[in-house]
Amino acid sequence: MGLVVAAGGALLLSGLERNGNAWAQVLPGFLLLAFGLGVAFVCAITSAMHGGEHSDAGLASGLVNTGHELRASLGIAVVAAVAGASLEGGAGSGAVPSVDGFGTAFVTCAVISLLAAVASLTLLPKERPDPSAGPVFAH
Numbered sequence: 001m002g003l004v005v006a007a008g009g010a011l012l013l014s015g016l017e018r019n020g021n022a023w024a025q026v027l028p029g030f031l032l033l034a035f036g037l038g039v040a041f042v043c044a045i046t047s048a049m050h051g052g053e054h055s056d057a058g059l060a061s062g063l064v065n066t067g068h069e070l071r072a073s074l075g076i077a078v079v080a081a082v083a084g085a086s087l088e089g090g091a092g093s094g095a096v097p098s099v100d101g102f103g104t105a106f107v108t109c110a111v112i113s114l115l116a117a118v119a120s121l122t123l124l125p126k127e128r129p130d131p132s133a134g135p136v137f138a139h
Contacts, residue, residue: 002039002042002043003114003116003117005036006035006036006040007036007111009030009031009032009033009034009035010029010033010107010109010113011106011107012025012032013026013030013102013106014102014104014107015103016099016106017099018099036113040116043120044064044068045061045064048061048063078108079105080105082101082104083101083102083104083105085101086102086103087100087101
């Protein structure tokens, strides 16, 4: 659910206008992005930590956080390339940066978020642990 909310925020940001009110255009999109990604990150960490041995908790947490950092770096590079290529004449043409390139970049972010939401629905296990089997290490 968090990734779908984040995609909605990115889609709101894709409609930025050159002479529009920054607060009215930017704030709602960023609020949705922040809420959606916050929910998604908590779910991702909880899912990654679930089912692991207590002695491996540090390793699992480190791998999840390293993955977050790598995905963020790669995501910024991809979205910046999309934004630059979306400028009239391309990134190397000397075009003046404006909000025009960011619309395509935010649509790209929304598509990636929706693909991740679909992947999370299909890749995560559907069954829940049996509470009668004893304590379950969640965090």
